[in-house]
Amino acid sequence: MSNFNDYYNYMTNGYNNDFYNNQNNFDNNTFQNTFLNMDNNPKLYSPNEGFTKGNMYENLYYGYKNYKPMPIIANSEKESLLNQIQMYKFAMNDLALYLDINPKNSSLIKLYNDYLTKSKQLINNYEKLYGPLCNDVLMNTSNWSWNNAPWPWESDK
Amino acid sequence: MWKYEKMTQYPINIKKKDLKMARYLIEQYGGANGELAAAWRYLNQRYTMPDNKGKALLTDIGTEELSHVEMISAMIYQLTKNASIEELKQAGMDLHYAAHGMDLYPTDVNGVPFTVAYFASTGDPIADLSEDMAAEQKARAVYENLIDLTTDPDVIGPLLYLRQREIVHFNRFKELYDEYVKKYKKK
Numbered sequence: 488m489s490n491f492n493d494y495y496n497y498m499t500n501g502y503n504n505d506f507y508n509n510q511n512n513f514d515n516n517t518f519q520n521t522f523l524n525m526d527n528n529p530k531l532y533s534p535n536e537g538f539t540k541g542n543m544y545e546n547l548y549y550g551y552k553n554y555k556p557m558p559i560i561a562n563s564e565k566e567s568l569l570n571q572i573q574m575y576k577f578a579m580n581d582l583a584l585y586l587d588i589n590p591k592n593s594s595l596i597k598l599y600n601d602y603l604t605k606s607k608q609l610i611n612n613y614e615k616l617y618g619p620l621c622n623d624v625l626m627n628t629s630n631w632s633w634n635n636a637p638w639p640w641e642s643d644k
Numbered sequence: 645m646w647k648y649e650k651m652t653q654y655p656i657n658i659k660k661k662d663l664k665m666a667r668y669l670i671e672q673y674g675g676a677n678g679e680l681a682a683a684w685r686y687l688n689q690r691y692t693m694p695d696n697k698g699k700a701l702l703t704d705i706g707t708e709e710l711s712h713v714e715m716i717s718a719m720i721y722q723l724t725k726n727a728s729i730e731e732l733k734q735a736g737m738d739l740h741y742a743a744h745g746m747d748l749y750p751t752d753v754n755g756v757p758f759t760v761a762y763f764a765s766t767g768d769p770i771a772d773l774s775e776d777m778a779a780e781q782k783a784r785a786v787y788e789n790l791i792d793l794t795t796d797p798d799v800i801g802p803l804l805y806l807r808q809r810e811i812v813h814f815n816r817f818k819e820l821y822d823e824y825v826k827k828y829k830k831k
Contacts, residue, residue, distance in 0.1 A: 538654070540805075540808055541654065541804065541805035541806070541807070541808030541809055541812075542808040542809075542811065542812055543812075544812065544815075547811055547812055547815050548808065548811075549811070550804075551788055551791060551804065551807060552791075554791065554800065554804055556801070556804055556805070557797055557800060557801030557804065559655055559801075562657075566655075569651060569655075570655060572651065573651055573652075573653065573654065573655065576649075576651075576653075577653065577654070580653075580704070580708060581812065583704055584701065584704055584705065584708075584812065584813075584816050585816070587697060587700035587701040587704055587816075588697045588700075588701055588816060588819055588820050588823070590696075590697070619650070620649055620650045620651060621647055621648065621649045621650070622648075623647065638650065639650055639651050639652045639656075639714065639718065640652070640656070640714070640717060640718035640721050640722070642656070642657050642658055642659065642722045642725070
């Protein structure tokens with residue numbers, strides 16, 4: 488199993504159909520939950536649902552009163568791309584906290600690598616279109632684009 | 645060493661000015677259970693954790709708390725942007741303005757400046773981790789109080805998110821705490 492897709496195909500051959508049928512709201516959810524459950528792993532939300540909730544772990548989530556997590560709405564293509572980057576970075580961060588104290592969990596490390604690969608592609612796209620998100624990339628030599636607005640705390644993104 | 649990334653951990657897009665809410669939120673910037681205290685509590689305690697799990701967890705949660713300092717700061721900034729002197733007076737933010745203008749300044753909700761007396765370090769990882777667990781629960785409770793004080797969905801969204809983060813952090817600290825109790829206290 489040299490790549491992630493092989494791993495995916497291998498691991499999903501034996502999944503539980505009932506479980507699969509109950510999980511059709513989020514594209515990535517099924518596969519993650521399925522193969523993670525086989526290892527007695529924590530049940531994970533998809534990056535999208537986890538990011539919206541602020542929590543990747545189903546067993547740890549509990550809401551406050553009747554409040555529902557607020558949908559994340561982008562007002563532009565740029566914001567939408569940034570939100571996807573934030574989403575994968577969030578998922579990676581939450582996996583990392585678990586892996587810090589469960590460092591031998593291969594399936595979770597593979598998932599971490601998968602999210603990292605996806606986030607890198609998105610960051611690359613974003614930076615080509617809108618300038619650097621971090622000053623560890625090659626800079627345009629005619630203009631120091633790092634200090635281009637907006638800054639993260641400015642609402643007029 | 646830290647890298648700065650030009651994004652908040654979760655989007656902050658507040659469209660409505662609300663100086664009173666900004667005043668309340670300052671508690672989670674420079675208050676006893678606020679994000680600044682959390683970041684420094686964990687980043688300060690990490691050096692003497694007994695194994696790599698503890699060093700990694702305190703480094704990573706401490707780093708995440710820095711991004712929460714930024715989220716709370718962004719919320720305060722956006723809630724107070726373009727406020728008039730009259731509006732500042734009405735919301736009781738004229739006192740803050742007298743000392744700091746429209747700058748942010750880490751205080752608690754009563755204007756008491758941030759102090760490292762808000763956190764401890766004992767040289768005992770089990771004592772330190774129980775403090776960390778309590779800190780996360782107290783921050784969760786304060787976020788719930790803050791959610792009660794607003795009806796603006798642009799403010800509630802990030803507060804619900806930050807509240808969940810306290811819950812996740814509490815559980816990770818607790819897992820490490822349980823492991824350390826077994827490992828170091830039951831011999």
